Amino acid sequence: MKRVTLIDVGKESGVSAITVSRALRNPERVSPELRERVYAAVKKLGYVPDSAASTLASRRSTVIGILVPSFSNHVFSDVLAGASDTIEGSKYSVQIANTGYSALKEEALVPRFLTMKPAGMIITGVDQTQATRDMLAGADCPVVQIMDVSDDPIDLIVGFSNFQAAVEAVEHMVEQGFRRIAFVGTRMDPRTQQRLRGYRQTLEKYGLFDERLLITTPKKSSVEIGRHLLGELLETAPDCDGAFCNNDDVAVGIALECQNRNMRCPDDFGLCGFNDLGTTSQMNPPITSVFTPRADIGAAAARYILDRNAGQQPPENRCVDLGSTLKVRASTLRNDRKERQ
């Protein structure tokens, strides 16, 4: 498998190598008939450009770097899928790393990405270390933070307000008559902390906040941990009448544990998940959850990078809030059951 170079293509089509390069990168700069000849030669010889050489010469690669905290969290798989679908068909490709929810690991990863002169970077959240922020700000490529909103993005931020999402959910639960609403939180990453703030502020507004209703763990979320945490919650606060969970897995676990304990939902216990990953809507009863536009966020972030690389100017507003949507379902509907679905 001998490597076919621009020179070979040039010989085949009777022009110089540099003209071939132009024909491929700026087709409008060469005459139409030459363009066709070059394309034919490329096809005939099976020429594929050497990305390393191209990167070295132009100081710009076609790699888009994506940093997510975890691969196994469905939320981020959806982000990746959205970004990947948007990039597909373009000349760009994605390189991915996970930070394991560690800002320091992230700080080590960023320079590794930057040395390959990426065409863009997508990074989760706003809680980078100052060093990471500085590196990214100094990087000569578009940088998109995702999954949150901020007044002070590095370049662009695409996401939704975790705080606001929590406020809406908890407001809804209060409105439906729940008074002893727990916060069940796993992992406790920065975005979960935002949700906790929204929860707390809302309950405080109604004078319903109680420290004993906070059940948190640094462990990753899962159905199993959800079951376990309900047990813990009921020991700490037996009079608890509902829970706002930072994740759907946990909510599903709690729902299953409710079944086990013969607690009826929503009559004995109201339940709200987060992210609306799909299973919640299928449970018996269906579980209320905050839908987050994960795939759209990934797609919008990728789109921005593509556009910037195509010469487009950044928008005036550097914070794209895609919002979240409270999906109200039976697990929190005590009043007006008729009107809602």
Added chain:
Amino acid sequence: MKRVTLIDVGKESGVSAITVSRALRNPERVSPELRERVYAAVKKLGYVPDSAASTLASRRSTVIGILVPSFSNHVFSDVLAGASDTIEGSKYSVQIANTGYSALKEEALVPRFLTMKPAGMIITGVDQTQATRDMLAGADCPVVQIMDVSDDPIDLIVGFSNFQAAVEAVEHMVEQGFRRIAFVGTRMDPRTQQRLRGYRQTLEKYGLFDERLLITTPKKSSVEIGRHLLGELLETAPDCDGAFCNNDDVAVGIALECQNRNMRCPDDFGLCGFNDLGTTSQMNPPITSVFTPRADIGAAAARYILDRNAGQQPPENRCVDLGSTLKVRASTLRNDRKERQ
């Protein structure tokens, strides 16, 4: 941010650039004191190697390419996590693309990966097109197929027998007294087809196979589709007394739909999932599922690539069967309920 090159580091430490290169790539080839001097200079100047230049000069990059059919399928997130964890800390990085379960898309993706002279390739399954196989076989890097077994791998294959896994599961269900066992299949990718073969062969062995018990859809698996497919199944074959599902999501959906229809599990209906993604074990009743060592497969594939690049020879046996484990739970236990868990 001026780029720091090997020359700069050389000046700082009083040697030539090439010696610095050697000190970094083959530390044992330079004298210890020089090594320390170079390391100090690297640190002082903040030198980071240029991967494009390195790739161009050595015709070998540090990128490991991974092709999976889908990001949103949990199975592949786990594979990625396993591979990523193994690679972490090494000089390698992962570049990922999804093929959308299309062999043709895969065929288009492979040359794109190969042009960057990857340090290794991980690709899902054995059903590549001949062109893809040829490209990979001709590629000058280790290639690992995953998630299946084969007598004729391109280079190495790491996985388990989907056929055998299905045989074990269905044998178990027959042994537990189920006689009208359905196969509920989504997506119907090649590995699901293997499972279908195992299912079919086992039932035929007992004279229990019936076309009407096959319920399949090209749609992707989800809890929702599981619910739906149970309805479909019960219309086609009302006397059906159990189901072997190609995926846990589907099994969970069926379990929830059973609750809805007041069908008791396992008394009225036996249920077995596939992959054992975590939720199955938490359901009421817990659902039997075939555990597949996804993270281990990703890790083993990455490990092989690392080892080969470190000069290690390939093993004699080119097929690494990591096996699967049937997790027997209440959803299929009709007999001997005491003995098992």
Added chain:
DNA sequence: TTGACAAATGATTGCGCAATCACGTAGATT
């Protein structure tokens, strides 16, 4: 007719590194 200018193509150079070969020195071997 001339000059000015634009469009199309070519020549040269260098991106930063590693492969290859060359060289020098010190100690070992005969």
Added chain:
DNA sequence: AATCTACGTGATTGCGCAATCATTTGTCAA
């Protein structure tokens, strides 16, 4: 003492492409 060898280091070169500048040809206005 002459030769050999191992080891540590340096010089040269080229990987394949794109930035930059240079050249040619054609077009049109004055």
